[in-house]
Amino acid sequence: MIISSTIKMKDEEFAELADIIYKNAGITFTINKKYLLENRLTKRLSELNFSSYKDYIYYLKYDVKRREEMKVLMNLVTINETYFLRERAQMDHMIKKVIPELVSKGKRSFKIWSAACSSGEEPYSIAILLNEEGLYGKYNFDIYATDINTEVISIAEKGIYRSVSFRGVTPSIIEKYFVKNGLDFQLKPEIKSKVKFFQANLMESLASSKIGMTDFIFCRNVLIYFDVEAKKKVVDMFYKTLQIGGQLYLGHSETLSKIDDRFKMVNFGSGIAYVK
Amino acid sequence: MANINPTENGVVVIKIPGNPEINDFKDARDFINNSQGLKEIRLDLKDVSFLQSKFIAELIAIKKLSTLKNSKLILTNVQEGVFQMLEISNLIDHFSIGKDFRSYEPNELIYLLMDPELNDSVIEFIANNFDDTFRNLIAEFLKSEDPILIEAAVMIIGKSHSFDMVEEVKKCLTSPFPNVVRGAILVLGWFGEEDCKGEIYQFLKSEHIDVAEAAAATISLLADENDSIAIKEYLESPDERLRRIAIQALSLINDDFSYKFLLEHLGREKDEQLRTQLAKAISYYNKPEVPGILLSMLSENSIKIREAAASSLVRIKATDKIDDILELVSDKDVWVAYFAVKAVGALCKSQKCVDVLVKNYPKVDTQVKIAIIEALGNIGLDCSEFIFQLVEDENEDIRKEALNSLALINSDMAAEAAYNALNDKIWVVRFKAIEIIEDKKPADYKDKLKDFLKTETNRYVREKIQSIVGEL
Numbered sequence: 001m002i003i004s005s006t007i008k009m010k011d012e013e014f015a016e017l018a019d020i021i022y023k024n025a026g027i028t029f030t031i032n033k034k035y036l037l038e039n040r041l042t043k044r045l046s047e048l049n050f051s052s053y054k055d056y057i058y059y060l061k062y063d064v065k066r067r068e069e070m071k072v073l074m075n076l077v078t079i080n081e082t083y084f085l086r087e088r089a090q091m092d093h094m095i096k097k098v099i100p101e102l103v104s105k106g107k108r109s110f111k112i113w114s115a116a117c118s119s120g121e122e123p124y125s126i127a128i129l130l131n132e133e134g135l136y137g138k139y140n141f142d143i144y145a146t147d148i149n150t151e152v153i154s155i156a157e158k159g160i161y162r163s164v165s166f167r168g169v170t171p172s173i174i175e176k177y178f179v180k181n182g183l184d185f186q187l188k189p190e191i192k193s194k195v196k197f198f199q200a201n202l203m204e205s206l207a208s209s210k211i212g213m214t215d216f217i218f219c220r221n222v223l224i225y226f227d228v229e230a231k232k233k234v235v236d237m238f239y240k241t242l243q244i245g246g247q248l249y250l251g252h253s254e255t256l257s258k259i260d261d262r263f264k265m266v267n268f269g270s271g272i273a274y275v276k
Numbered sequence: 277m278a279n280i281n282p283t284e285n286g287v288v289v290i291k292i293p294g295n296p297e298i299n300d301f302k303d304a305r306d307f308i309n310n311s312q313g314l315k316e317i318r319l320d321l322k323d324v325s326f327l328q329s330k331f332i333a334e335l336i337a338i339k340k341l342s343t344l345k346n347s348k349l350i351l352t353n354v355q356e357g358v359f360q361m362l363e364i365s366n367l368i369d370h371f372s373i374g375k376d377f378r379s380y381e382p383n384e385l386i387y388l389l390m391d392p393e394l395n396d397s398v399i400e401f402i403a404n405n406f407d408d409t410f411r412n413l414i415a416e417f418l419k420s421e422d423p424i425l426i427e428a429a430v431m432i433i434g435k436s437h438s439f440d441m442v443e444e445v446k447k448c449l450t451s452p453f454p455n456v457v458r459g460a461i462l463v464l465g466w467f468g469e470e471d472c473k474g475e476i477y478q479f480l481k482s483e484h485i486d487v488a489e490a491a492a493a494t495i496s497l498l499a500d501e502n503d504s505i506a507i508k509e510y511l512e513s514p515d516e517r518l519r520r521i522a523i524q525a526l527s528l529i530n531d532d533f534s535y536k537f538l539l540e541h542l543g544r545e546k547d548e549q550l551r552t553q554l555a556k557a558i559s560y561y562n563k564p565e566v567p568g569i570l571l572s573m574l575s576e577n578s579i580k581i582r583e584a585a586a587s588s589l590v591r592i593k594a595t596d597k598i599d600d601i602l603e604l605v606s607d608k609d610v611w612v613a614y615f616a617v618k619a620v621g622a623l624c625k626s627q628k629c630v631d632v633l634v635k636n637y638p639k640v641d642t643q644v645k646i647a648i649i650e651a652l653g654n655i656g657l658d659c660s661e662f663i664f665q666l667v668e669d670e671n672e673d674i675r676k677e678a679l680n681s682l683a684l685i686n687s688d689m690a691a692e693a694a695y696n697a698l699n700d701k702i703w704v705v706r707f708k709a710i711e712i713i714e715d716k717k718p719a720d721y722k723d724k725l726k727d728f729l730k731t732e733t734n735r736y737v738r739e740k741i742q743s744i745v746g747e748l
Contacts, residue, residue, distance in 0.1 A: 012711060015736035016704055031739075032373045036393060049556075049587035049615070058673065062643040063610075081392035163453050167390060167424045183454060183484070224356055228363050253356040257326060258364050 006042040009034055013053035017041075020060060021077050024070060025148060026203030026234075028227040029077075040076045071150070078149040080118040080221065084161075084169045085125045087220060089270035090249040094126075094216055095133050097268065098247055102215075109140040111214040113241070115202060116222040117145035120156025120195065121165055124187060126218070127194040128177055136194075144211050146200035156197050159187035202234045208241040215243050221251035228259065235260045239276060248274040278303045286315035289352075291379065294323035301334035305341055314347040322353035322379045327361050335362075339370060343746050352376035369739040377401040382413045389428050399428055403435030411438075418444055423453035430456060434463030442467055449475060454484040461487065465494030473498045480510065480521050488521045496528030504533035511541045519550055527557035535561045542569075551576070552584040559588035567594035571601075579609055586615035595623050602632050605648075606639060613644045621651025630657050646677050653681025660686040667693045672702035679705070683712045691718045703734035710737065714744050 009017070017037060018029045029037055041056070050056050060066055060073065085091070099110060114123035123145035130141055147153050162183060166174055178185040200207040202222070208214075217238050223231050238248055239262055248263060249271075250256070256263055256274055263274035278300040279291040288311070290304045308317060319338065321327075327335070335351075342349035350372045354362075362368045377385065377398060385402065388394045402410050410432070417429035430448050433441045448460035449472070461479060464472045476498075479491035495503055507529070510522035523541070526534035535558075542554050555573050558566055570592070573585035589601060601623070604616035620629050633648045640648070649666060652659055663685065666678035679697055683690035690712055697709035713721050722745050729741045 011740070012704075012707055015707060015740075019703075019736065030368065030373075039396075049584055049611075051587075051590070055614075058643045058646055061673065062641070083390075163423050164455060167422050171421075183452075228360065231360075255326070255357040255360065257357055258360060 006035075006038045007045055007051065007053070009038050009053050013057065016057050017053060020057070021073070022227075025074055025078060025201065026230045027077060027225040028230065029225075037077065040079070041073075044072065044076060075149050075151045078147070079152060080116065080147075080149075082118045082121045082221075083165045083167045084121045084128075085173075086121065087252055087271070088125070088129075089268075090218070090220075090273065091126055091129050093268050093271060093273060094247065094249070095129050095135070098216075098273075099135065099139075102245075103139065109142075110216070111142045111144070111211070112216040113208075113211050113214045113218070114143065114145040114195075115200075115207075115217055115219040115238070117147050117152075117156060117197070118149070119152045119161075119165075120145060120159065120197065121161070122218055122220070123156075123195040123197075124159070124191060127191045128173065130194075131177075131191065132173075141194070143195045144214070145195050145197045146202075146207065146211075147197075148199065148201045150199050153197050153199050156195075159192040161185045161187070202237070203230060205237065208237055211241060213243050214241055215246050217242060217246070217248045219248065219250060221254070223250060223254050231259050235263075239263070242276040244276055246276045248276070250274065280304070280307050282311070286313055287318065288314055288316070289318045289320055289376070289378070291320040291322070292324055294325070296324060296327070296331060298330065298334065301331060301338065305334075305338055308338065308341050308345060308347065311345075314342075314345060316348045316350065317342050318350050318352050318374075318376055320352045320376060320379050321355065321358055324358055325355050326357040332361065332365055332367065335371075336367070348372065350374050353379055369735065369742060378405075382409055386413075386425070390424060395424070395428070399431045399435065402428075403432050406432065406436035406438065410436075423451075423455055426451065426453065427455045427459045430459040430463055434459070434466050439467060442469065446472060454482070454487050457482075458484070458487045458490045461490040461494050465490075465497040468498065470498050473503075477506070480507075480525070481518060485517070488517075489524065492521050492525035493528060495525055496530075499529045499531070501531065501533055504529055504531060504537060507534075508537045511537065516547055516550065519545070519547075520553060523550065523553050523557050527560055530560060535563065539569075548578050548580055551578070552580045555581060555584040555588055559592050566592060567597045570594075571597060574604065574612065579611075582609055583611045583615065586612045586619070590615055590619045590622055593623065594619070598624050598629070602629065605632060605636050605644075610641045610644060613640060614647050617644060617647040617651050621647070621654040624655055625657070626655075627657055630655055630659050634659060634662055642671060642673070645671075646673050649674065649677040649681050653677075653684035656684060658685055660689050664689060664693065667697065672700070672705050675700065675702075676705045676708045679708050679712055683715065687716055691716045695724070698728055703737050706732070706734070706737050707740055710740050710744070 014031065014034050014037065021027055021029060045056055048056065048059060060069055063069065112126060114126065117123050123143050127143055130136055145156065174185065177188055177191055179188060198210060200210065219238065223234065226234060235256060239260065242248065252271065263276060266273045266275055277293065280288065282288040292300050304319065308314060339349055352374050353376055354373050362371065375397065380388065385398055389398045414429040414432050417425040420426065426448065430445055433445055445460050445463050448456050451457050461476055464476065473495060476491050476494055479487050482488045482491065504526060507522050507525050510518050513519055523538065526538050538554060538557055545551055545554060555570060558569055567589065570585045570588050574582050576582060586604065601616050601619050604612055605620065607613040607616060617633065620633065630652060633651055637645060637648050649663065652663060660682060663678050663682050666674055667682065669675050669678065679690065679693055682693055694709040694712040697705050700706050710725065713725065725741050726745050729738065732738050732741065
């Protein structure tokens, strides 16, 4: 439905909603991100016939369907739009620089964790690039992909995308790995089968337990939504999950400065990796 | 060296270089100190990826100086490393942070356009500052194969009212990308391109709901009396989706024909979702019989339809139906009761309504109780004794709402209750109390709030107090 304008949020409503979101997902919305919450929730309010966020807060607190609604809210606020081969330099660094080095030292199996995979573009991009480099068949790769948002996980598992997911991707890659069906692009099974998806909340200590020790973690454009304490907690979990020498890749604007000094920062020119 | 750019309207942009030195901040301070009538200071940190501790002290000094000079300080284009530094120093709540796209080169803006969270704001910015540089930029976008850039170009043309580029927009109707087609349809509507209406009709049947909805919106913008008749046929479609788009289009057209067709369709439509949509659609018509229709829909079995009808009654000014609405206050469906109470609060100013709400209060669910307290405040007649006792209720939302309504009814009582509520164990109540104190401004309230700040631990409450007392 075309909503004529966003429903504006009062400061009091923002504080209460931000608190609810923080307690349930560990995501911090500071007041300068209020517009983001307004954009993401206006449509939901309209669906529920509410004209104010106060009505919605009471719905979340008192309605018999409050648990289901909390999931809806979490899905709305954690949705992270992305696209194939976004910030590719880090993937190239892993595939063309780090993996060959590890191979030269005798390593043959690699585990890669896309820790906030959204609708799957990131882990599938990694699988595509591994394939492009001819590494499948020579070595063993396990790619795990998690997200807090159950809705995006289900999209990822289907592997069906629209053109907006391909901004900046060359037609030859699209043609090679996707089957066009009308306006849909279906990922071919040989790449789809390379990624295992499941739901995980990075704020929960069990998030990494299903993965086990891993060699590479991609967690990009997610920590920006966490406050310092939550960032420290998540990064500590990453540290414990990474093998010695394992690499953590964050979004281009994110930094571990003042968050965790155990990682060694490696600037490889077109990006940064944090090494355990 | 800091780059200082004052503007005519009392706003100054001070750009701090990528590797700042103390003197850059001192220059900024000197400028602020020597200036008169500065309304807003924008400290642009776009090129600063990290700030050492010594610069944090400089930032605090600038903040204090701007407060002293009654100027609003905004840190713009703050990178994550600096943001994190401010957060670690517990300073984040003391600074307003914003984006200022003027600092970015056109090629940098392309990068920002690709960020889904910034896309809309960048489009707005370019449209508002449209010149030959941007004209060349969007010409490049239109030549690209990137659907995001093409859509951005179309939306920028629309929002900058660049009518001379309408032919480029029309070409986009045949784009293979649905987001581009949607943009083109919307822009052609804004431009009043009636010649395209026939072509846009075909998109009502688009498999992409965004495209179909855009077509409905544009057709309504370009509509004459024939369009309601043309769209009416879609109401007969066996395709539920198409009927939904038709209802939307007709309600947007909002003429006598469309009203008649929607009403007729209400008599036939069986689908629950569509009947819900019809309840909302009809409430947007200013017709005397609409309140009666909505009230009759309250006797349907579907909870969704009843809730939509009840919520629509809040929107329309059905003052002559207040007795019927009052009966719904004790409805078995909690949200029908909730919306009925909201409607009473919005429409009624009589003691009778107060009496009915107070009488029903003990019998209803929590969220309806909260709505009743809010409605009593909106009605504004004195029932402060009833509300005052609720300030001590065990439920925090009832306490909070009672404070709010008390503030609307009895200022003195509200200030007293608000001071007491500063010790409430739940922060949302304390937050509300502070809002009321800020609004009522009792004697020495800033000093009292400063004292209270010493022991307050909740970040939202602290932030609120700090914004009132201006303390760093």
